[in-house]
Amino acid sequence: MTKKTAQRAKRKNLLSKNGTSMKSATSDPKISSILSTALQGAASCSAIGKFDEAADAYKQAIKISPNDASLFESYAEALMDAGRPDEAVVAFRRAVALDSHSGFEKHMYLGQLLGNSVEAVSELRTGIEILRTNRSSCPENAERHEELAGYEVSALCGI
Numbered sequence: 001m002t003k004k005t006a007q008r009a010k011r012k013n014l015l016s017k018n019g020t021s022m023k024s025a026t027s028d029p030k031i032s033s034i035l036s037t038a039l040q041g042a043a044s045c046s047a048i049g050k051f052d053e054a055a056d057a058y059k060q061a062i063k064i065s066p067n068d069a070s071l072f073e074s075y076a077e078a079l080m081d082a083g084r085p086d087e088a089v090v091a092f093r094r095a096v097a098l099d100s101h102s103g104f105e106k107h108m109y110l111g112q113l114l115g116n117s118v119e120a121v122s123e124l125r126t127g128i129e130i131l132r133t134n135r136s137s138c139p140e141n142a143e144r145h146e147e148l149a150g151y152e153v154s155a156l157c158g159i
Contacts, residue, residue, distance in 0.1 A: 035064045042078065051082035069099035073106045080109065089113050096123075104130040108155055121159055128155050 042057035058075035065071055076091035092110040095103075107127030114120035135148040 031064060035061055038064070042074065046078060046081070051078050052084075054078040055082055055084070055087075067098060069095045069103070069106075072098060073103065076106070076109065080113070085113050100126070102130065104128070104134065104151070104155075108151070111155075124155055124159050128152060131155065 038057050038061040042054045042061065045051070045054035045057060055075060055078040058071060058078055062068070062071050062075060072091050072095035076088045076095060079085075079088035079091055089110065092106050092113065095106045096110065104127040107123045107130065111120045111122075111124035111127060114123065131148055131152050135145055135152070138144050138148070
């Protein structure tokens with residue numbers, strides 16, 4: 001697993017203990033099992049640097065749960081890691097469309113991928129706003145507060 005991928009996994013904590021997306025849990029055991037298998041496959045592929053295969057696994061999970069922003073975000077990250085930035089932009093835009101008010105990461109990544117554009121600056125600013133809200137909601141957790149402050153500084157440098 002690359003350092004960048006490990007940091008993302010730690011930061012997002014996408015998978016629960018049984019490997020299913022926290023937002024994608026379903027009451028149908030068969031669907032849950034298929035989704036869990038797809039997500040475990042994606043995580044395994046990412047861990048060994050097979051990012052195209054990870055993207056394919058996330059794409060399968062999206063077919064099962066097409067309105068899950070976190071799946072689109074993870075798919076986009078796998079596409080980025082696979083060197084497929086144009087496809088990652090499409091996936092990040094879908095993640096933002098599904099859930100634009102939480103998770104600063106998708107806005108930051110999208111802003112970086114869009115380069116020097118008005119849309120990029122807008123995404124970075126949205127990400128910073130969410131990040132600041134997250135920081136203000138965890139003043140008692142010094143480690144997390146410091147981590148978020150570091151992300152904010154990096155984001156401000158990108159504008």
